[in-house]
Amino acid sequence: MPFPAGSSLSTPNSPLSSKGGNILSHQIKDIDYLSISTRIRAMENRLLTRERMDRMIDARENGEAMKILTECGYPEDRGGGLEGVLAQARADTFRDIAGAVPDPRLAEIFQLKYDYHNAKVILKAQAVGADPERLLLAGGRYDPRELLEGWRREELQGCSEEFQRAMAQAWTLLRESRDPQQADLLLDRSCYQEMERLAKALGSPFLLGYVRLSVDVANLRTAVRAARMGKEGDFLRRVLLPGGNVSQQTVASARADTLGEVFQSGPLAQAAQLGAKVALPGGGSLTAFEKACDDALTAYLAAARMVPFGEQTVIGYLYAKELEFTAVRTIFAGRAAGLDGDTIRARLRQTYV
The missing domain is CATH 1.20.1690 (V-type ATP synthase subunit C fold)
Known part of the structure; x- marks a missing residue:
């Protein structure tokens, strides 16, 4: 069911709409983000901190846990x-x-x-x-x-x-x-x-770095899972994504136990070392490895908090909210499953704030 370029779907947030798709007529500078950066610094105070998450985990009932969310602006x-x-x-x-x-x-x-x-x-x-x-x-x-x-x-x-x-x-x-x-x-x-195209069009090295690191995370996860299933080489070359800091060929050519070496010089060094272990037969659970991958992304984006104003503050905040939504689901899923507080806490990722 192919669609011609001129076909129609009306959406207010379309990137091809007059608001979302036009290249701005002036070069955007950090100072153009001064107002929103100031707002975001205030909005960060309402993000779910570890202390607030602990209160949600320890709440006697879900209604009490939901009330904490409303206190954070939900x-x-x-x-x-x-x-x-x-x-x-x-x-x-x-x-x-x-x-x-x-x-x-x-x-x-x-x-x-x-x-x-x-x-x-x-x-x-x-x-x-x-x-x-x-x-x-x-x-x-x-x-x-x-x-x-x-x-x-x-x-x-x-x-x-x-x-x-x-x-x-x-x-x-x-x-x-x-x-x-x-x-x-x-x-x-x-x-x-x-x-990648949007990041380049926006001219943000920080955003492009996030996109490339995201590709690396996806490829590292794929490589570890493939190794656990005994599928490497040609299979990996077909399923790995382009656009990361580490090339598809480099990842596909690595053995399961050498993945740590492939990513050793970047932010995924710790995650890759864990991945190299769990990729081997009997290597254990993927939980710690998955958490290390997510934490590497968080550590990269948390650097935005050191920037007083600019697109970095916006990018960091949007990621923080995505991280927060995941944490909320993890907490409520753990509560529904009857898990104890320590088990739920062990599944939570590193926080942005």
């Missing part, structure tokens, strides 16, 4: 449960930041993954004749239900050309191969390529 539960609260908070965050920064594409870097998640859900549901709506996530550049309806009508105007092309190619691949993993990989590649 909306009240209006019947959608925790996911409804998080979806609203996510949408509010992106809308607020996009309307306050010199170029709203800065927020889109963090919205892309929701669009591509929704693309995967829509394509897989169509392939098996299922209804995808309950699995769609809000927070992307495009309204998920409008995206679904646009796909069904073969009209996707407003979506980026990369996104339209990726959905069409992934659908063709899914129909021909019957392999959802291949379609997912194609969409993942497009997602990271769009992130």
Whole structure:
């Protein structure tokens, strides 16, 4: 189901809209972020600290834990449960930041993954004749239900050309191969390529560094999982993503026990050392390795807190909110499973503040 470039899907947050897609007529400078940077410093005071997370973990009931979220600026539960609260908070965050920064594409870097998640859900549901709506996530550049309806009508105007092309190619691949993993990989590649394009267009070395480190994290995780399944070499060359600090060829050529050497000079050194251990037979749980990967990204972005004003403060805050949403899910999932406080705390990632 390919879509011509002129097809139509109306979305208010489209990167091709007059607000989101035009190249600004002046060179953006750090001083242009002075106002939003000042606001963000104040907003950081409402982020979930470790102390607030501890209170949520130790709360006697979920209602008490939810109250702590409202103290941090989250909306009240209006019947959608925790996911409804998080979806609203996510949408509010992106809308607020996009309307306050010199170029709203800065927020889109963090919205892309929701669009591509929704693309995967829509394509897989169509392939098996299922209804995808309950699995769609809000927070992307495009309204998920409008995206679904646009796909069904073969009209996707407003979506980026990369996104339209990726959905069409992934659908063709899914129909021909019957392999959802291949379609997912194609969409993942497009997602990271769009992130890289936006980061370069915004002229932010800090943002581009985040994108490249994100690719490295994804590739390191893939390499470790592949090694645990006994799949390396040619398989890795097909599934690794381009655009990282460490090339696909370098990662694919490494043995499981030498992954630590491949990443030893960068921020993933500790994670790679753990990955090299768990990649081997009997190497243990992936939990500590996964946590080290996430913590490496957090450590990189936490450097933004040392910058008084500039796009770094915005990027750091948006990542902090994403990290926070994950922490909230981890806490409530642990509570629902009846886990003790120490076990839940062990699963939490490093905090931004």
